[in-house]
Amino acid sequence: MRYARPASLRVALVSEHASPLADLGGPDAGGQNVYVAQLADHLARRGHDVTVYTRRDGPRLPAEVTTPGGVRVVHVPAGPAAQVPKDDLLAHMPEFGAFLARRWRSAPPDVVHAHFWMSGTAALAGARGLGVPVIQTYHALGTVKKRHQGTEDTSPAQRLAIEADIGRSCRRVLATCADEVAELAAMGVSPDRVSVVPCGVDPRHFAPVAGTARTGSGPRRLVAVGRLVRRKGFDRAIRALAEIPDAELLIAGGPPADLLFAEPEAERLLKAAEEHGVADRVTLLGAVPHDRMPALMSGADLVLSLPDYEPFGIVPIEAMACATPVVATAVGGHLDTVVDGVTGALVQAAPGGDRDLAATIRALLDDPARRARYGAAGRARVLRHYSWERVADGVARVYAAVHATPSLSGVLR
Template identity: 40%
Template sequence: MNKTIALISEHASPLAMLGGVDSGGQNIYVGELARQLAALGYAIDVFTRRDDPKLPIGVQWLSNVRIIHVDAGPPKQLSKESLFQYMDAFTESMEAFMARQPKRYALLHANFWMSGYVAMKLKERLGVPFVITFHALGKVRLMHQRENDKFPEERCDVEAQVMQAADGIIAECPQDEADLTQLYRADPDKITMVPCGFSPHEFHPIDKAYARMLLDMHPTRKIILQLGRMVPRKGIDTVIQALTQLRKESIDAQLVIVGGEYEKPHLHADLEYRRLMEMATELGVADAVSFEGRKNREQLKYFYAAADVFVSTPWYEPFGITPLEAMACGTPVIGAKVGGIQYSVANGKTGFLVRPKDPQALARKLELVLKSEDLQLYLRQNAIKRVNECFTWKKVAQQMDEVYRRLTAEQLDVKDDDKRIIATAFLEAADTFRLSADSLTDAILRAGNMLAKAFEKGGKVLVCGNGGSAAESLHFSAELLGRFEMPNRVGLPVISLMADQAMLTAWSNDIGFNDVFARQVEAYGRPDDVLMCLSTSGNSPNLLEAMEKAKQLGMVCLTLLGKDGGQAAVRGDINLIVPSSSTQRIQELHLHIIHLLCTIVERRLVNYSVRRQAATLSSSLVQAVDLSVSQNGNPKPDYVKQKSDIFG
């Protein structure tokens, strides 16, 4: 299969500094899609307009991704509203570049309506099929911007022509799909819904106190974050107005605003910043509003993590990537019920949705979230789960790969398909390990220390699981009953409840499988022993019954789980929940965690063997002396004192 693809993005280059009026979500979309497609074996050229005479024609951005700077109009920064007049020149320059390439492009992927115009013309001339992601639609923009819309009048007509000519159309969310079919009468058979995404490498949970320390933020004050381009339609004024309502409710909150053209906002140069500052001053909340200016991508995760809640309340939004990034960092989102935000934010589960331009409704939801730490925790857990299951750039690229393959009417041969499966599995495993390292390190330390203390007190560990987890339970017991890394240590009392096959088969056949583990817990368990349960779902009835019995006996319950933890997470004293919905990835991490627990236990019990051997030797000596005394008469007083001193 020819996997050479041209991404066209006339005004939004992956190399551009984000945060400006014309740089934001589309830049990220194009760059991350190119990156992930390259990981799937594609060779990607991104065509964008040269806006600086110093830029070379081509930049090798990644090993399989080039950025091609196309001559179209003066090589300087221009507003995107003024670029359409240069799109014929863009088409000619791009066609000339394509003619010099040794390999024909299999497909063009246009981003935005002007790039769609270029792709349409190239299809007419060269016969190369194209797919388009509009990112925003002219008719929707006109509804909200009206006379403030500065794009050419012919935009909507060009969009309709592009939809007719396109081989495929990407809708980013259900609202986008509805707008395409209802406002433009686009062919539904051409439309595929593929959302935007986020990168787990960039955005993941970080300790809030640590993030605030790095950013020099108040450690306990409630922080509301707004992050994005500094333009009126983003609705930052709505958040400032809502802040006045919170102040009336005696909520000590600070609004942190990140974004804009400059690293430090300028009153004279940035009209939107000046307007918002004047509004905050008039409303009496200027002391609670902080404008942080433009920040680089490496800094953004700390702002997301430092916030108690992220707010995104634009008038309209084709999709909106920042809510995904916030949720990936574990920050609840209150968003406007528009465009893609109403699709990505699960109302009541990962955050809340409110009407745009409604500061009272926003204030009520902010008050609800800021006053309840339990609600924040609930929203945090659901947010992390949702975005990692539905909205990673890797998943976006996989869905786009299916679109490309269908449009080019080619299928990967078996060898290529197997390679793709293997590469995807490695990427998924790496992401799961990285996310687990961020979210589980402290809990694994607590679990290891708890196991070590149980052994030190003479307790034991009972471990159980089903299927693949059953094998891992046997593995864990073998590592500690035998040895893991430390030679010549005593065996540690770990019993796998899967080991007694006679009990399992007889009991499950005669009585039932639900309490095959609970029965053994009842027989072997003692107060302060540990029951360790492994499950990918956390909802297996036999594990839940065993945990119930362990609780009745005063045992400690340790769980290794996945997905959302299921019912077992409610019963567990320490829960190690792998942040993945894939059974394979969860079990891989469980084995890794088992090895980490073995390491911690052995490190904590480095002197355990010596103490046990000393105790055994001392006990033997006492028994020998006692026997001698019993045979030879009453002990001498100094012996009685010595025995008491040594053995208490």
């Protein structure tokens, strides 16, 4: 189905901690950075005038950069010009919002799209009184994080209340999966104020790479990818490996390989591998360059994505784009992207399901014909639903709809 493209708009993307220019793999750099970068680029290709506002987190960063695709990236002076953990950034959002207000007073955008909850506070402050619609994408919800992390959650105490207020104050919430709509409803954000547009992947970059398939009698290869944080569930993969003696596990993510010795989560995972007797079959690769990731995924027999919770989860669709079947926990966006028994297998997220996880992996490793079917179906599903072109089309239609519908009050809170 083809849709008429909306007229060109002046679009402001607010992404306080996730710069589209950042190197991926750090503790606060991941899927949101990819989303903002790709969305901005694809909107610009459609003729929209796109500016991304992100916090200045380095003393040598210029005030403004224009990407090769024509996207302006503005480094907002809010707090120290240094790396600051995102959980500590709330105190600097008033300064961020004041900068936006000054910038937009004389040249307001047509639509503002805030990414992450703290960006929402700055975006609403910057747009106050201008009649400019603000759209919010949370990327992760504090209610879900608190439920799973409990006392280990380092988010500011005000997060849950602020997130709910943003959902009621912005013009529209743009969720990335169906599971998020239910979470928002529980927060008091009516589903009729929410649109669902998934995250995406570049199927030209993430595509099957010839010559990477395992040959000979070596171990079957399991690959897991993501930031080196506890919730990503790499330890579950290590425990499952203990019951799969003819397989190896490669874990990609975190700092460069030569700096892994200083990474606490890497140390924890290596210790777990020793405790379960699989240290000789677990390899921590560290950060893998973006251009090498398709070959890594294409060369895997299975890609494992086993987080305790996942707002969307780009890794499964990257693997599916490479025609590699996925074993994923049945959480968040995985429930939308991975079709159980068609493109891969969904397993329960609770640690008590480790034995079922190992059995699921073994069954797939022992059935190459089924893996091939799953891989082909995964690639086809990505092409139908998850290309960035599809995502940008969906987002642009939401922009056009809110821009064409005036606010009932004429002002934003």
